[in-house]
Amino acid sequence: MAYTPELRKGIGDVRRCLETLGIHGPSGSRSHGMHEPDRNAPLVLVACSGGRDSLALASVATTVCGTIGVRCGAVIVDHGLVFGSADVARAAADKCRRFGMAPVIIRRVIVDSAGVGVESAARDARYQALIDVASELGAATVLLAHTRDDQAETVLLGLTRTFGLDSLAGMPDVIDRDGVTFARPFLDLTRTQTTAICTSRGIEWWDDPTNGGTADEGGLSTDLPLRxxxxxxxxxxxxxxxxxxxxxxxxxxxxxxxRDKDYIDTQAARVYEHVVDFADGEAMASIDARTLADEHEAIRTRVIARTLTESNVPVSSKHVEAIDRLIVDWHGQGAVRLSSGYSASRQNHVILLCHDGMHENR
Structure with missing residues (x-):
């Protein structure tokens, strides 16, 4: 079977991704042809929705894993948000099995959108389901089918919601969530190329109705998700x-x-380990303000944001900037009131992060 240029690129990108993650068969074989994976070989899982991007990735990943002697399975998450979602999930699972993937698992999730919105809640539920399955099976990685188009959309979406470098950086190639490695090997492929891969392999895909049509097909409903x-x-x-x-x-x-964000985050992580303490009596966390004040603002704000996140306190740029002023512009001002009944105050050379009642007790 002749490989199209799009298919060759997809195979090359998945192979490089697995090599970068150090994933290979027990023998480390790179010979041509398909290899029956050993039952103890690493397991690569593909998150598959039944759409063109994820089916293209599932098909390509099966090919690549077969050539290096690695097991390849799929996880289909059914959010139950559109009519017939269970049928879509079963159809996607059937296609993955025909590719030769095993295991192929369908997980139904309940999306609780109270206070966060349907898109965000569905994403959180999807990731949790993927983490649960990957942890249960001991998977080496979970592959996500985000493309170059998704990356561009994510940058624009980020600009509507956040500020600074983080919004411009989009999605990283590799992330770790709760001990599970997620990788995006298709970030350099376009949606047109994943469509071509499906077409060349005779794969029929499902189009999510919440993705909407193009603007020249009569306009878009404002009820559609922002993405x-x-x-x-x-x-x-x-x-x-x-x-x-x-x-x-x-x-x-x-x-x-x-690339720039990775460097700054690395430097911020180094500082964080030296200035943040989570064992300060009644306080949830303490920050050494005097030491942190000597760092660049880009480092300080990341340390503050991470401290709030690790303390399960909702983070906003407004709150981070206010706490930063306690560090570099201290003149006796009162506590910074945060979300969900938390606050941060300065005592001598330390910033204390507490629930409001804790400050009163102290």
Whole structure:
């Protein structure tokens, strides 16, 4: 069977991804042809929705894993948010089994959108299901089918919600969540290329109705998720407006920003270990303000944000900046009131993060 250029690129990108993660068969074989994986070989899982991107990744990953003697399975998460979602999940599972994937697991989740919105709640529920399955099976990694188009959409989405470098960096190639490694080998492929992979392999896919249609098909409903409106209206508009491929432009920019973000995060992690203490009596956490004040603002704000996150306190840029002023512009001001009944106050050279009642007791 002749491989199309799109299929060759997909195979190459998945192979490089697994090599980077150090995933290979027990013998480390790189010979041509398919290899029956040993039952103790590493397990690679693919998160599959039944859409073109994830089915293309599932098909390609099965091919790559077969050539290196690694097991390849799939996880299909059924959010139950659209009519017939169970049928879609079963159809996706059937396709994955026909690819030769094993195990193929369907997980039904309940999406509780109270206070966070459906998109965010569905994403959290999906990740938790993937983490649970990967942990149960001892998977070496979970592959996600995000493409260059998804990266561009994520950058624009981030700009509507956050500020600074983090919003420009988009999605990293590899992340760790609760001890599970997630990797995105298709970030340099476009949605057009994943469509071509499916077409060349005769794979039929499902189109999620919440993704909407294109703007020139009669407009978009404002009821559609923000990401869908960015995908089908804003990105095409920007591309036409500046006469530039904005998907490629934003994706390249995200890779550069991610490189810089990785460096700053590494430096911030080093400082964090020296200035933050989670064993300070009644306080949830304490920050050595005098030591942290000598660091650059980019480091200080990351240390503050991480301290709040590790303490399960909701983080906002407004609160981070207010706590930073307690560090570098201290003149006796009162505590910074945070979300959910928490606050941060300065006592001598220490910032104390407490629940409001704790400060009163102290």
């Amino acid at each position: 869908s409106r960015i995908r089908n209206a804003l990105l095409p508009y920007l591309t036409n407006f500046v006469k530039t491929d904005m998907v490629s432009h934003l994706s390249r920019s995200a890779r550069i920003a991610q």
